[in-house]
Amino acid sequence: MHRLRTCASRLWPLTPPQHARTASWQRPSVASAQRTFQPIRCYTAPVTTEPFLSSTSSNYVEEMYYAWQENPKSVHESWDNFFRQTNAGTPPGVAHQRPPPLASGLPTPPRDPVLADGQSGVEKLVEDHLAVQTLIRAYQVRGHQVAKLNPLGISCVNFDHTPFTVGSQQGGFYGLSESDLDKVFRLPKTTFIGGSEGALPLREIIRRLEMAYCQHIGVEFMFINDLEQCQWIRQKFETPGVMQFTLEEKRTLLARMVRSTRFEEFLHRKWSSEKRFGLEGCESLIPALKTIIDKSSENGVESVILGMSHRGRLNVLANVIRKELEQIFCQFDPKLEATDEGSGDVKYHLGMYHRRINRVTDRNITLSLVANPSHLEAVDPVVQGKTKAEQFYCGDTEGNRVMSILLHGDAAFAGQGIVYETFHLSDLPSYTTHGTVHVVVNNQIGFTTDPRMARSSPYPTDVARVVNAPIFHVNADDPEAVVYVCDVAAEWRATFHKDVVVDLVCYRRNGHNEMDEPMFTQPLMYKQIKKQKAVLQKYAEKLMAEGAVTRQEYEEEIAKYDKICEEAYARSKDEKILHIKHWLDSPWPGFFTLDGQPKSLTCPSTGVEEVELAHIGEVASSVPVKDFTVHGGLRRILRGRGVMVEERTVDWALGEYMAFGSLLKQGTHVRLSGQDVERGTFSHRHHILHDQNVDKRTCIPMNHIDPNQASYTVCNSSLSEYGVLGFELGFAMSSPNALVLWEAQFGDFHNTAQCIIDQFICAGQTKWVRQNGIVLLLPHGLEGMGPEHSSARPERFLQMCNDDPDVFPKIQGDFAMQQLYDCNWIVVNCSTPANYFHVLRRQILLPFRKPLIVFTPKSLLRHPEAKSSFDDMLPGTNFRRLIPEEGLASQNPAGVRRVVFCTGKVYYDLVRARKSHGMEDTVAIVRVEQLSPFPFDLVKMEVAKYLQAELVWCQEEHKNQGYYDYVRPRICSTIDHARPVWYAGRDPAAAPATGNKKAHLVELERFLDTALNLDAFRDQH
């Protein structure tokens, strides 16, 4: 079918000429108001230019194709011809053959007095039927454009410059006339408006289509290239009487609206001058979310993970997650003390985790709201990663038990690129969460900005079309319509496991927050809003008019909830202390003591038994499945690994293998994600082998280490840093018992994920008391590649470390562990594979979790010297925060004239240069492997060893970059400023590296010379 589509898409337009302005006849009574849209942006192309097999007409062709497959005679012979020929490989342009005139060859229809009225012949009959089909299709495709979605009754959606209407007014446009209204037409299989009837009078067809597509729900779905899914949606919205509520359901809905509305009113009454980013104007969000959760629970979901921003967050916490009201209210009390860590900015940012019984389904459900920064939409991929992890840990491979719901603002949903990046993860095997329900609080404004200034697409939701997610627009002033679409959305997710969007078209009754004056910037809109009756009042009046509730019952419901709020308010006065730990979105049961402390402050040796190293090495150098042909070049690499194992050494890739393999064997899940990580950007890793003869046959040797091992996930990601790093952070958040690593293709690309790094990784624990052990692998090094592929920007990570450069800390107890516990993240630049091995294993063996930033090598991956012996990885060995000089110079410290401190790859350049200068006994080279927390204690010992020596910091990076600004004050504090710390490295520069290879080498030799020239700083004393 795909081939057919691509071929056929090159064919001619299918639709007959259509012009919107040829309206000639009256609308049916149901659609009395004239509906046109004014300033229009998209859909400017006339319908005539809609190509054959655009996504909408492709469904039509698809249908034909299926019908033809079943019975070639069931379609017109021109289609029969076409399908036969394209199936046989004929290009579609050639396969297409114009059909014969319509009347010829068709069986004569039965004479019907109404059908035949006034006009003779089959031709008119067929044309009219085709016109009716087109009309039905037009409603399905464009009904949402004329649906009454906006509670304010003003145009919020810019369509195109041509007023477009569907329906009876456009009858002439389809070649139908007033006189056809009472003719009966056979309904095509692509509509469900008939219910049990197969034919209807045109008047009724239009009435039913208007009911389905042009009331308070606008269904956008015809771009979906899947017939089954389109049919499913049509059935949900077209079937007559489908949107009916029992008395019980109406009462529940009213009660939920009461809670939502009165919660905001209560906050307003008690704290009228506090910001709360209230939900007024979109109160139906609460029943919307509850419906999605109820329905999903009914379908077997046990855990729902939510992500949202400021708007209505308190209301969601109170009425959806069911956080105790007193815990929310007490935060408005300025006297409340924060006792534990955390920024205390609880109200709009902290997360929440709550397990309770779902009253509607009587089943257990866990709801968590993920803590988020102010940065709108940044939490989206994090929620997805956490959801994926929870699905993974409970073996929920299809997303039947764990799901996510993401809430968005209209401006942010359209404006933030992370939304798009997150959507693109939705159907990737290692990233899918099997369908997310997105709910947009579309209040038609972003702070003070109108939609027409905030986006170039008609709807804020158009981004979702890229993944073929259906979009249900709904007028949020109609709570029943809202609940209905939410019910369908949850059902869609449960059925197809794909994303779906509910667009709640609403308004914002107040300013951006309650202190803001919206009339400054949106005077007319707000005049209208002031006149707008509150949705609760409207709905209550409707139910009272219907007799579904009495006024007394309604008032009692209000009084009941107000009393609940008042009582909680009274209790909230007793809350003296704010326990931020009560607001964790992802508790790690059993990992900490009951009061949230690490169970110890020691770390065992990170070494591994020789036999285990040898075994993992063997797996790493073999193909553990039969009849599997690997590429010849790879065979050589595997053989090379085998030789290293025999020699009891590892290179970088093998060191990493040993770390992952040993953790897997002990039962720790390892997940490595990022662009091209399976092979490795530098073709060094090869964690997935590809059979050279069988398409898509692969093997992951790492999963063949031990029958009882944990599983290893290694996955090439989409080309996104922000989205994927956010996702992995969310994955790591879910459990402390997994090593989750994200690798940048080159270190510099991490900056497109800066928001995740700054807002979550760097400051997450401080703000939200939530630890996270994610590992960032950032290839770094100036190797002549130019400004773009050189620097992972170590200076930025180091600048954000929380230790004090000017204070030499007290060295006591297990200083190294205490430092790790106190730091906000760990930054390392390892110079040996063994140290890399240890630092990865330490991540898991530590009794707490901290993010780990690793600057990883490029040329060192294959450097003959950058190898480690098994001896450095055996039990008893550990990560070395600092590697002292161990050569000649260390044997006679008194003779050493200079100590060069450095980190990472430049060590090998220094060793080479020192040798060629014959200075191995006069210059000591010390490697700082753990930059942060800074190994003050070890640096002090090194300095003390070489009392006669000058101290130099050498780096290959430019002076304003790299490590210098971080390291220098810390060394100075260590030696109490007794000696100068000289700099040997590149001059300050704007770009991280020169693009000129020759200049690169000149710079390298120059700073190496400075580092080793004992006279270099003489004049500067």
Ligand SMILES: Cc1ncc(C[n+]2csc(CCOP(=O)(O)OP(=O)(O)O)c2C)c(N)n1
């Ligand atoms: C990434 C980012 N940029 C800017 C802001 C500042 N800001 C806070 S709310 C807001 C408007 C959001 O509008 P919308 O998404 O429609 O949500 P609403 O407030 O209308 O519910 C802006 C621009 C922010 N929080 N995050």
Ligand SMILES: [Mg+2]
């Ligand atoms: Mg908005």
